[in-house]
Amino acid sequence: MDLADLLEIAETQRTKQKPTRVHCCTSTGCRAARSLEVLHNLKSATEAAGLQDQVEVVGVGCSGFCGRGPLVEIDPKNVLYEEVKPEDAASIIDTLKGGTATATQGDLNHPFFSRQLKIVRQHSGKLDPESIEEYIAVGGYRSLYKALYEMSPAEVVEEITKSGLRGRGGGGYPTGLKWATVAKMPGDQKYVICNGDEGDPGAFMDRSVLESDPHLVLEGMAIAGYAVGANHGFIYVRAEYPLAIQRLQKAIQQAKKYGLLGSQIFDSHFDFKVDIRIGAGAFVCGEETALIQSIEGGRGNPRTRPPYPAQSGLWECPTLINNVESFANITAIIREGSEWYASIGTEKSKGTKIFALTGKIRNNGLIEVPMGITLREIVEEMGGGVPDGEVKAVQTGGPSGGCIPASLLDTPVDYDSLMAIGSMMGSGGMVVMDQTTNMVEVAQFYMEFCRGESCGKCIPCRAGTVQLYGMLTRLLKKQATQADLEKLKDLCYMVKETSLCGLGMSAPNPVLSTLRYFTEEYEALLQPPAYLNGKVTAGSVENSEL
Ligand SMILES: Cc1cc2nc3c(=O)[nH]c(=O)nc-3n(C[C@H](O)[C@H](O)[C@H](O)COP(=O)(O)O)c2cc1C
Ligand code: SF4
Ligand code: FES
Numbered sequence: 001m002d003l004a005d006l007l008e009i010a011e012t013q014r015t016k017q018k019p020t021r022v023h024c025c026t027s028t029g030c031r032a033a034r035s036l037e038v039l040h041n042l043k044s045a046t047e048a049a050g051l052q053d054q055v056e057v058v059g060v061g062c063s064g065f066c067g068r069g070p071l072v073e074i075d076p077k078n079v080l081y082e083e084v085k086p087e088d089a090a091s092i093i094d095t096l097k098g099g100t101a102t103a104t105q106g107d108l109n110h111p112f113f114s115r116q117l118k119i120v121r122q123h124s125g126k127l128d129p130e131s132i133e134e135y136i137a138v139g140g141y142r143s144l145y146k147a148l149y150e151m152s153p154a155e156v157v158e159e160i161t162k163s164g165l166r167g168r169g170g171g172g173y174p175t176g177l178k179w180a181t182v183a184k185m186p187g188d189q190k191y192v193i194c195n196g197d198e199g200d201p202g203a204f205m206d207r208s209v210l211e212s213d214p215h216l217v218l219e220g221m222a223i224a225g226y227a228v229g230a231n232h233g234f235i236y237v238r239a240e241y242p243l244a245i246q247r248l249q250k251a252i253q254q255a256k257k258y259g260l261l262g263s264q265i266f267d268s269h270f271d272f273k274v275d276i277r278i279g280a281g282a283f284v285c286g287e288e289t290a291l292i293q294s295i296e297g298g299r300g301n302p303r304t305r306p307p308y309p310a311q312s313g314l315w316e317c318p319t320l321i322n323n324v325e326s327f328a329n330i331t332a333i334i335r336e337g338s339e340w341y342a343s344i345g346t347e348k349s350k351g352t353k354i355f356a357l358t359g360k361i362r363n364n365g366l367i368e369v370p371m372g373i374t375l376r377e378i379v380e381e382m383g384g385g386v387p388d389g390e391v392k393a394v395q396t397g398g399p400s401g402g403c404i405p406a407s408l409l410d411t412p413v414d415y416d417s418l419m420a421i422g423s424m425m426g427s428g429g430m431v432v433m434d435q436t437t438n439m440v441e442v443a444q445f446y447m448e449f450c451r452g453e454s455c456g457k458c459i460p461c462r463a464g465t466v467q468l469y470g471m472l473t474r475l476l477k478k479q480a481t482q483a484d485l486e487k488l489k490d491l492c493y494m495v496k497e498t499s500l501c502g503l504g505m506s507a508p509n510p511v512l513s514t515l516r517y518f519t520e521e522y523e524a525l526l527q528p529p530a531y532l533n534g535k536v537t538a539g540s541v542e543n544s545e546l
Pocket of ligand 3: 025026027028029030031061062063064065066069070071
């Protein structure tokens with residue numbers, strides 16, 4: 001395969017495409033609402049109407065408006081149908097001959113769509129994720145070619161550094177700096193790992209990228225391999241994501257067949273193969289050192305850092321580990337240049353971020369927005385606000401993040417601003433809560449999650465999360481006093497400061513942020529020291545199982 005071959009595949013695919021494409025989402029969310037039946041009926045209706053020469057019905061990935069799935073979009077008519085039932089399919093095809101559809105038509109001019117800026121998700125919901133030719137037709141694998149033939153590895157690293165891209169897995173570590181560290185490490189054997197574990201409750205961004213545009217991630221990984229000097233990559237995906245795994249497997253096979261993965265890619269001296277590793281669905285396995293142990297076949301327990309994976313990772317070799325969305329940004333940066341990328345977003349948070357907008361909100365789904373957009377713009381304009389009532393809080397960053405009160409909705413969404421108000425960007429879960437939400441219950445929910453997911457290796461997290469959960473439960477049962485509340489805070493700081501890995505270090509965040517912004521809800525639950533008919537004193541409570 002050389003550039004001429006790639007361009008020929010693109011051209012053949014483009015000429016093969018029919019003037020009208022009917023896109024039906026076949027990603028997990030819409031599948032659960034019978035989109036495969038919709039797809040089947042759309043295809044039969046097209047044949048029955050004799051339109052098969054002009055109309056192509058394509059099963060595509062997720063376009064983002066998952067809360068209203070199954071979605072069907074007609075391209076280039078720019079018409080969207082929501083909550084389509086299998087029995088609506090024939091009428092949708094009928095509209096191509098002037099008929100009327102029985103399905104509800106969506107508004108593509110709504111801010112949910114118009115305020116988005118799609119870089120990573122540019123082709124999600126438009127391409128058949130199981131066709132490498134469709135990916136190549138929209139410019140796929142050109143960035144890999146450009147990197148291999150027009151740039152040195154050091155220039156690729158430099159370009160990623162200048163773009164200002166920061167890791168989308170939660171921590172926001174500068175991607176270029178990480179690549180540069182791995183690139184400079186000595187040794188012939190290095191690895192690239194794509195972290196697709198995605199265990200935060202409410203998050204499904206990475207799954208959607210893998211299901212909708214798997215080649216985008218593979219191409220990003222291959223470019224990374226070239227830049228840092230690695231010839232072997234692993235994608236770690238949790239077993240609960242079977243469709244993502246299946247599409248990745250297919251994509252890897254297709255790329256190998258065309259010589260875009262494997263030996264001598266594009267007839268160059270660069271070899272890069274990718275293997276999939278399936279995780280058993282433990283949140284802690286998303287932590288990089290635990291993930292590495294899991295790939296090595298061990299129990300997914302984190303270990304102390306340093307050494308960082310960049311220095312000594314998989315099988316003690318220098319290892320580059322990045323998130324799915326981080327890799328999915330790479331082809332655009334190489335194609336359009338770092339200056340273009342750095343012009344999007346804020347001073348310290350460049351580019352776009354995908355959020356899973358869920359909870360008490362009218363428009364549920366995935367959005368990709370430029371960094372710096374405010375929470376209010378996301379929640380009220382794009383999300384359409386709370387269906388009944390008002391926003392009370394927005395939880396960002398999942399179990400590691402915090403709850404932001406409605407009074408701070410004008411905060412810009414970027415790594416540093418969210419951190420400054422006691423939350424964090426995290427991987428992109430964004431849960432909207434209304435006035436009926438009990439914030440102490442929210443804190444208890446996240447603590448219950450962390451308690452269950454703690455690997456147990458270090459005591460502050462293993463015992464601390466259990467104790468914190470117990471304290472919150474007793475508070476909610478109205479069995480705690482002011483002294484207990486003080487203990488709750490102290491324990492939060494102790495667990496944060498002494499845990500071994502990020503899970504324990506951030507587990508108290510939802511408690512601390514709700515304590516900070518919703519203190520009155522905690523205080524309303526407090527009891528006077530001698531709360532049980534004067535029989536139990538505050539002292540005895542302090543010494544009890546709390
Ligand atoms: C408990 C825990 C779970 C994590 N889960 C994920 C995850 O599912 N996906 C991810 O990319 N990063 C996750 N991370 C962060 C990774 O350890 C790592 O920082 C990240 O994959 C690096 O990629 P990035 O620089 O592209 O963000 C997790 C961290 C912790 C502490
Ligand atoms: S902080 Fe929690 S998850 Fe991390 S090593 Fe300690 S026990 Fe395990
Ligand atoms: S899963 Fe169908 S639009 Fe997201």
